[in-house]
Amino acid sequence: MKKEFKAIADIIPKNISVLDVGCGDGSLMNLLIKEKNIKARGLEIKEEYVKKCISRGLSVIEGDAETELHQFPDQSFDFVILSQTLQAFYNPEKVLKDLLRVGKSAIVSIPNFGYWKVRTSLLFFGKMPVTKTLPNNWYDTPNLHMCTIKDLFNFCSDKNIKINKIIGLNENRTSEIKKSNLERKNLFSKIGIFWLG
Amino acid sequence: MQLNRDFLPSLAGLFFYMNEKLENIKKLNITKPLLLDCKQNVSNFPLAYETYGELNKDKDNAILVFHALTGDQFVSGINPVTKKEGWWNTAVGPGKAIDTNKYFVICANVIGGCMGSWGPKEINKKTSEPYGLNFPVITIRDIVKAQETLLDYLGIKKLLCATGGSMGGMQALQFCATFPDRTFSAIPIACSTSHSAQNIALNELARQAVMADPVWDKGKYLKKKVQPKNGLAVARMVGHISYLSEKGMQEKFGRKLQEKADYEFSFDADFQVESYLRHQGYTFVERFDANSILYITRAMDYFDLSRQFKGGLVEAFKNQQTKFLVISFSSDWLYTTRENKDTVIALNAAGADVSFAEIKTDKGHDSFLVNEPEFLKTIKGFIDSMHTKFKNEKRI
Secondary structure, eight states, X not given: OHHHHHHHHHHSOSSOEEEEETOTTSHHHHXXXXXXXXXXXXXXXXXXHHHHHHHTTOEEEEOOHHHHGGGSOTTOEEEEEXXXXXXXXXXXXXXXXXXXXXXXXXXXXXXXXXXXXXXXHHHHHOSOXXXXXXXXXXXXXXXXXXXXXXXXXXXXXXXXXXXXXXXXXXXXOEEEOOGGGHHHHHHHOSEEEEEEO | OXXXXXXXXXXXXXXXXXXXXXXXXXXXXXXXXXXXXXXXXXXXEEEEEEEESOOOTTXXXXXXXXXXXXXXXXXXXXXXXXXXXXXXXXXXXTTSSEETTTOEXXXXXXXXXXXXXXXXXXXXXXXXXXXXXXXXXXXHHHHHHHHHXXXXXXXXXXXXXXXXXXXXXXXXXXXXXXXXXXXXXXEEESOOSBOOHHHHHHHHHHHHHHHHSGGGGGGTGGGGTOOOHHHHHHHHXXXXXXXXXXXXXXXXXXXXXXXXXXXXXXXXXXXXXXXXXXXXXXXXXXXXXXXXXXXXXXXXXXXXXXXXXXXXXXXXXXXXXXXXXXXXXXXXXXXXXXXXXXXXXXXXXXXXXXXXXXXXXXXXXXXXXXXXXXHHHHHHHHHHHHHHHHHHHHHO
């Protein structure tokens, strides 16, 4: 998902420190190091990704974000990034709070369950949606807590989490989401990127 | 305990024969005074070492390997003293994970050891007799300080990497804490920042086995040119049990009998696992000094990095520029993943640059010594990428 990473990189200032939670093979970290000269660290649960990152010279800790974010001291990173995994945690609220404890800011992206293709799949075909951003079937999906851009927006308001910016991504465009255009963007964005804290 | 005594006479002279062969190995006489943790000041002592590969012109390819409790400086190829394979032959050598065609690998025998470095079997110049228990009680920090002098001698300002498993990993951590500017990266493998109660207990078992052997004679056996072989062999057996995992041991031996169809209703080695332990025990006494086991296990037990620094572990790793890769093995019950992760947490809390990987394996603590492809791939990937970074940093 290059476009998403590009949009995240656009938010992040140069020469800062970033923790990428669920960093995968380290593509985003690499991009941020090259373009923004940041000090990057990763946390990743999959052993093979950890090894790949290590051999790319990236600093990555093998571990589960759900249980192991506690090892990072308070406010030890300028930014903490969580790309498209919030919905896969047992307790997304706890993870979100931990992200905002460890980072001075957090960037959280979600696959938007409010996207029109997702809605039509359920509405017209009566089937759980399988799309590019939601590629799994209902029985093998890692996603436990699917939500829409509007859901996360409301959640942040309820929990007094400060939203600095929301970016919506669809096929070829990125656009800023505000309260005024929330309903429309919630229908037409595949991915929502929240800059919090 | 009934031990296989028929086996012993043939080995009786071997240890002493090996001692004579130690004359031909590389030794550095350390003249720089070393103040030991026990407050004794020492100088003019030998540090035996070996190197593999060549130091390049830029001196950016040096890797210091620290050996574990019963290891020695002969990491790769054939050990010229024991004629057996080097203890880390799986990882170090031409074309291997730590490629000696590319890197300059250094390993020194720890002080307190018995492969040519200053240890309890060396002759005390004051008494003209082997030190025995008159050898000072040393620590991991003393061991590491002695090795720093070797780097000066070899003309290496900054290592590419410092690494080792088990006690070797503790030395790597100690080295980084004591000399934060002397290595670009470090791989502490299957170790901890302090010895756990369980590990102290197992070491105590090993020491008690040695000391319970009447031949040990309060450490004065060398004067009589004998070794407390039975005690030392039991000490080694304890070690070997702890290096394997329960599952690994069950799969390797199960209840299989040793070259027999049925029980013999005796105390000979009926089971393969007994035979294995006896073999490990009795081949060990050929090459190792019993007093060295006492001294080195003691050094491990005293190891506690947090105790050395006011403010604990975070202080120990403060201002670290070294890039760490901590590795644990899923079936290691001697230095568990939990303990290795505690090291990672401390490094994180100190703001150090740290990676961590747990290798999934049934091979227990011994995993770093055997052919474990995922482990070898991980260290190779790390060292090669660190070399690129180190070269770039030097260029800038």
